Amino acid sequence: VSGTFSSLSGALSALRYNRVAMDVASGNVANAGTEGYTRRSAIAQAVGAPSVPALWSRWEGSAGGVEVGGIARMADPLLAARSRAEHAHLSYLDSRAASLVRFESTLGEPGETGVAAALSAFKQAWHDVANQPADEAARTQLLGRAQTLTATVSAQGRAVSTEWSDQRARLASATDEVNQVATDLAKLNEGLRSAYVTETDATTLLDQRDQLAQRLAQLTGASVRTNPDTTVDLTVDGVPLVTGKTAFQLVAAGSQDMAGAAASPVTLTLGGQPLPASGAGLEGEVGASYDLLTRDLPDHLAKLDDFVATLATETNAQHMGGVDLDGNAGQALFTGSTAADLTVAITDPRAVAAARPGMGALDASNAEALASLDLGATKYRTLVTGLGVTVASAKRVAENQTVVTAQVDASRESVSGVSIDEEMVNLLAAQRAYEGASRVITTLDSVLDTLINRTGLTR
Amino acid sequence: MSTIRITQRQIVSRSLTAMQTSAARVARSQELLSTGRLINRPSDSPTGTNTAMRLREQLAANAQYSRNASDGRAWLGRTDNTLTGMIDSTRRARELVLQGASTGSIGPQAREALATEIEQIRDSVLSLANTQHLGRPLFGGTTAGSQAYDPATGAYVGEPAPSQVSRTVGDGISVRINTTGPEAFDLNGTDLFGILADAADRLRTNPGQLSTTLDDLDAVMKKMTTALADVGTRYGRVDAALATVDSATLDLQSNLAEVENVDIAKAVVDLQLHEVAYQGALGATARVIQPSLLDFLR
Numbered sequence: 126v127s128g129t130f131s132s133l134s135g136a137l138s139a140l141r142y143n144r145v146a147m148d149v150a151s152g153n154v155a156n157a158g159t160e161g162y163t164r165r166s167a168i169a170q171a172v173g174a175p176s177v178p179a180l181w182s183r184w185e186g187s188a189g190g191v192e193v194g195g196i197a198r199m200a201d202p203l204l205a206a207r208s209r210a211e212h213a214h215l216s217y218l219d220s221r222a223a224s225l226v227r228f229e230s231t232l233g234e235p236g237e238t239g240v241a242a243a244l245s246a247f248k249q250a251w252h253d254v255a256n257q258p259a260d261e262a263a264r265t266q267l268l269g270r271a272q273t274l275t276a277t278v279s280a281q282g283r284a285v286s287t288e289w290s291d292q293r294a295r296l297a298s299a300t301d302e303v304n305q306v307a308t309d310l311a312k313l314n315e316g317l318r319s320a321y322v323t324e325t326d327a328t329t330l331l332d333q334r335d336q337l338a339q340r341l342a343q344l345t346g347a348s349v350r351t352n353p354d355t356t357v358d359l360t361v362d363g364v365p366l367v368t369g370k371t372a373f374q375l376v377a378a379g380s381q382d383m384a385g386a387a388a389s390p391v392t393l394t395l396g397g398q399p400l401p402a403s404g405a406g407l408e409g410e411v412g413a414s415y416d417l418l419t420r421d422l423p424d425h426l427a428k429l430d431d432f433v434a435t436l437a438t439e440t441n442a443q444h445m446g447g448v449d450l451d452g453n454a455g456q457a458l459f460t461g462s463t464a465a466d467l468t469v470a471i472t473d474p475r476a477v478a479a480a481r482p483g484m485g486a487l488d489a490s491n492a493e494a495l496a497s498l499d500l501g502a503t504k505y506r507t508l509v510t511g512l513g514v515t516v517a518s519a520k521r522v523a524e525n526q527t528v529v530t531a532q533v534d535a536s537r538e539s540v541s542g543v544s545i546d547e548e549m550v551n552l553l554a555a556q557r558a559y560e561g562a563s564r565v566i567t568t569l570d571s572v573l574d575t576l577i578n579r580t581g582l583t584r
Numbered sequence: 585m586s587t588i589r590i591t592q593r594q595i596v597s598r599s600l601t602a603m604q605t606s607a608a609r610v611a612r613s614q615e616l617l618s619t620g621r622l623i624n625r626p627s628d629s630p631t632g633t634n635t636a637m638r639l640r641e642q643l644a645a646n647a648q649y650s651r652n653a654s655d656g657r658a659w660l661g662r663t664d665n666t667l668t669g670m671i672d673s674t675r676r677a678r679e680l681v682l683q684g685a686s687t688g689s690i691g692p693q694a695r696e697a698l699a700t701e702i703e704q705i706r707d708s709v710l711s712l713a714n715t716q717h718l719g720r721p722l723f724g725g726t727t728a729g730s731q732a733y734d735p736a737t738g739a740y741v742g743e744p745a746p747s748q749v750s751r752t753v754g755d756g757i758s759v760r761i762n763t764t765g766p767e768a769f770d771l772n773g774t775d776l777f778g779i780l781a782d783a784a785d786r787l788r789t790n791p792g793q794l795s796t797t798l799d800d801l802d803a804v805m806k807k808m809t810t811a812l813a814d815v816g817t818r819y820g821r822v823d824a825a826l827a828t829v830d831s832a833t834l835d836l837q838s839n840l841a842e843v844e845n846v847d848i849a850k851a852v853v854d855l856q857l858h859e860v861a862y863q864g865a866l867g868a869t870a871r872v873i874q875p876s877l878l879d880f881l882r
Contacts, residue, residue, distance in 0.1 A: 157592060157593070158593070226625075226627070229625050229626060229627055230625055232625070232626065234625075234626055234633065234637065235623060235626075235633055235636040235637050235640060235844065241637050241640065241641065242640070242644075245640070245641055245644035245645070246644070248644075248645070248648075249644060249645075249647075249648045252648045252651070252652055252752065253648075253651075255652075255751075255752070256651075256652060256655050256751065257718070259719065259720065259728065480726070484726060484743075484746065484747070484748075485725055485726025485727060485728075485743035485747050486726060486727065486728035486743070487720065487726045487727065487728050487743075487749075488726040488743075488747075488748075489726075489749070489750075490748070490750070493750065493752055493758060496648075496752065497752060497755075497756065502641060506634060506637045506638065506641075509626050509633060509634075509637065510626065510630050510631070510633055510634040510637075511630075512626055512627075513625075513626025513627045513628075513629075513630035513633050514627075514630040516625075516626065516627035517627040517628075517629075517630055520627060531597075531601060534597070535594055535597075535598070538591055538593055538594045538597075539588050539589045539590070539591070539594065540589070542589070542591035542592075542593050542594060543591055543592070543593070544589055544590070544591040544592065545592050545876050545877065545878070546876055546877040547589070549876075549877040549878060549881065550877070553881070
């Protein structure tokens with residue numbers, strides 16, 4: 126049995142619902158450009174017979190109204206997890222490639238300004254001394270070129286340690302940001318928990334939660350587990366970063382410059398537990414900095430030092446086998462065996478040992494023999510080529526990862542993004558439905574008018 | 585929903601990516617064209633870098649070999665000239681000795697004149713033997729002094745054997761460029777200058793012994809000629825090495841250009857292509873971003 130005014134209440138519920146639908150559409154349009162916004166959708170739910178029939182009464186209504194079943198947040202948790210993983214890897218690769226590219230550009234190879242050119246010039250100077258053993262100008266030039274060689278080598282060594290210090294500072298600021306964001310997320314977890322208990326709308330909080338989790342994934346490659354009460358727990362390489370409302374501190378300890386790194390290596394701890402915990406390695410910006418600090422840059426410096434040691438040893442061995450212009454046995458030409466401490470030990474041009482002992486004062490066979498030595502040139506070439514391969518592959522992998530990440534982001538955007546066209550259509554549909562419901566009220570009003578004002582009147 | 589939703593943000597980010605990619609390609613083409621170099625850093629082509637560095641190393645070495653060879657050629661040429669002059673003088677001295685040896689037709693005064701001329705020849709040959717090249721006596725070996733022979737006594741004061749001056753004219757190729765005095769003028773304990781002094785003495789005092797002097801002069805001239813031939817051979821070797829180095833340098837330079845330098849025609853065409861693509865991306869973005877359903881709703 127339909128009540129007199131029940132149709133009016135049905136129309137009223139339609140007015141209410143469509144206003145909500147228009148509100149949602151306008152909210153979506155307003156946030157079309159908001160970072161991390163997930164589009165909402167008003168769920169319509171028809172009001173009809175109760176789902177659990179009562180024992181003594183029956184539902185005899187013919188039509189009910191409509192009500193807002195909820196505001197759905199159009200997010201795909203699986204895509205979000207995938208996106209976090211891809212972003213974590215991308216930021217790792219990007220940070221690493223950027224650092225390597227920056228450092229590579231300081232090499233100056235192949236060209237006329239690098240170590241290889243300085244080494245060639247050094248060898249040429251030995252030939253010149255061999256050609257003119259009595260000429261002090263040739264000997265002075267040789268010492269000058271040796272100085273240039275040590276200067277270019279130490280410049281390259283300095284470029285490595287500068288990049289190291291740079292990365293160390295980055296690691297420090299990245300850990301600061303991680304701790305800040307993790308603390309924010311722990312607070313947010315608390316809010317989410319109480320919103321869940323009180324059943325209030327938490328869609329904005331959920332957007333924030335996903336954004337913070339995404340940022341932490343970019344920074345550390347953290348993996349995220351969503352709890353039934355909508356809070357999230359994060360772990361980095363198996364070690365907890367955020368658990369409920371507790372955030373654990375990520376601490377980067379150790380030397381601030383490369384020289385001290387041997388005595389006090391850079392270490393990461395999360396809540397007191399050492400990272401990386403497994404052999405898989407860390408992801409994200411923190412992982413990139415950590416790998417550069419503990420692996421890539423020290424490896425390069427070790428290879429450079431190896432080249433320098435070869436250069437110094439080969440030169441000194443040959444040089445000390447000769448005699449100088451005054452007949453004295455040759456001294457070591459270089460002191461030091463690393464890029465940082467390589468220096469030219471001889472300042473007097475007459476002390477260059479061009480001759481072999483007992484072969485005459487102006488013998489130049491020692492200089493000639495020295496000029497034809499390799500002096501580590503092959504090692505240096507291998508070093509540069511190796512770095513080139515590393516940088517090229519880092520760049521290529523980062524480019525590939527960019528494409529993969531863009532695809533995942535597109536899929537995610539396809540589900541969660543706001544389409545203005547779609548919102549316009551939704552808005553129009555709600556507007557028309559609103560107009561329709563108003564029309565229903567007008568019609569009912571006229572029906573009731575007839576019933577109330579005209580029924581029974583006979584004039 | 586079976587169809588893929590395309591949102592405005594997606595279009596924007598895709599357009600941005602497309603424009604960035606195109607712009608990066610244009611920038612790379614521009615870098616290639618403006619530097620003229622294919623390899624600006626090792627990662628542009630690691631294998632190319634390796635090749636380029638090897639070629640550069642070899643080019644630098646070759647430039648030095650070329651300089652060494654030129655230097656050696658000058659030394660050898662100077663030795664050749666000096667030796668030729670000395671052989672000519674010695675031949676003149678032999679003629680004079682031969683004249684003096686014909687005892688029947690020549691008197692003591694004439695022999696005295698011959699002896700005087702021979703002494704002058706000896707002095708001039710001795711000073712030739714002290715010829716310097718860039719401050720070093722040609723026949724003195726590795727001596728630090730400025731003379732190979734004492735001008736007064738005619739004794740060898742240069743560095744005794746092995747007294748080698750050599751030049752590296754190629755990878756592992758070292759050519760000796762000097763000839764020491766004893767190697768060119770020595771004859772079983774006595775040398776050219778002693779023989780000439782003896783000849784003058786014998787002309788004055790003991791013409792009967794002049795036939796021995798003639799034999800000695802023949803022998804020492806033979807030795808000098810041999811030394812001259814040896815110098816010529818080594819000059820030839822240095823010349824050949826120089827030619828090899830020069831042609832190798834040309835090959836290396838063209839190799840290096842192939843590895844390192846940009847093919848301008850290709851780079852220009854590539855730049856055009858990338859520019860067109862970039863303009864396409866810009867145009868497409870301009871068309872795609874503007875319209876929305878709002879433009880068509882009243």
